[in-house]
Amino acid sequence: MPEADLRARLVKVGVDLLTRDGPQALSLREIARSAGVSHGAPRRYFPTHQALLAAIAREGYHQLGQQITDAVRDESEPARSRVLQLGRVYLDFARGNRGMFELMFRHDLLQGNQIGLREVSRQLFAVLVDLVGKARPGVSATVVAGAIWANLHGVALLRQWGSLEIAMQTTEIDPLLHASIDAYLG
């Protein structure tokens, strides 16, 4: 009787497939197969393949958000090092969950009214804005936070792309992270 809430099970199976076999394993039929249902079953809960993928990506945002709020929870720490922690978590997540990270920022998942993804990322962004505001009061927190986020995101992507290792001859990105924080938070 493993017929409990197929919708949630499809998402869970999708996450597992994603982490185990990568993004190309996330075909609709493969997910259905792994969940033990026919290929038409998901349609009852997700109108399209993209909708299912978006639900899986949302799960990724949930995990990342959890890890980030955990990392910056300690308010006794100086804001600057909390930003540093946030950055480390972001980069670790991107490296540790490559497939998920790639899925989370796929362009085509935003087209079809898949609202919610941008919403969730906006939440994460708000945390960063708050920290920046505390670390450097006076400056435009949103601009600096946007710049830092872009920096983190770019580092994460270029590293996965392999460019940084080749260009900078090292796999160590902590100096990059420090350079970024130093540059923006003095």
Next chain:
Amino acid sequence: MPEADLRARLVKVGVDLLTRDGPQALSLREIARSAGVSHGAPRRYFPTHQALLAAIAREGYHQLGQQITDAVRDESEPARSRVLQLGRVYLDFARGNRGMFELMFRHDLLQGNQIGLREVSRQLFAVLVDLVGKARPGVSATVVAGAIWANLHGVALLRQWGSLEIAMQTTEIDPLLHASIDAYLG
């Protein structure tokens, strides 16, 4: 008798399709159809679909490289404003050639020994390292250049993703660019 160098024509048709109809129009059969040949013809020149896509992406790198070298050609300008020009070109290219930019950084095009993509991007990176070295002698040019590139790349992606507009309530990214250059080049 439009049978001149099918290989080059396939790439050209691919670029056209990419700019006109977006990345999802780049199926092997669609490219072959648009080129007026059968779906098996490309196989003579590209062992796999990914190889053809990689060739198209390489064309994009060529264009971007051209625009960048044009933008920083004037050596009488101060290095700092040349970096600014480079950044503008990078961001404009990403916005003006969305499909191409997305294709250029697709993860799966690097797997199958599609060497050359990383090589080309390394060239672009070298230009940036050179400029940074002139703008701020003394510091580690590769680290700063890597940070700037990551920053540019992140801004380009997050903007196309729509996050920046929502988070920062503006489509204007020039302040972000200036903030980045200011932060890293003092």
Next chain:
DNA sequence: CACGCGAGTAGACACTGTCTACGCAGGAAG
């Protein structure tokens, strides 16, 4: 008991990328 309806099945359809066998030109060798 009959009915309806929600949930999942099964098959069709058009499409994709890859593989293989085939045709067909044009030039080289005899």
Next chain:
DNA sequence: CTTCCTGCGTAGACAGTGTCTACTCGCGTG
């Protein structure tokens, strides 16, 4: 001149995909 051979492109098959539609089956309500 005829006979190969080889490069280039065609055409069909195959497994796999996402979407759509018709169907079945079980369960609760009337």
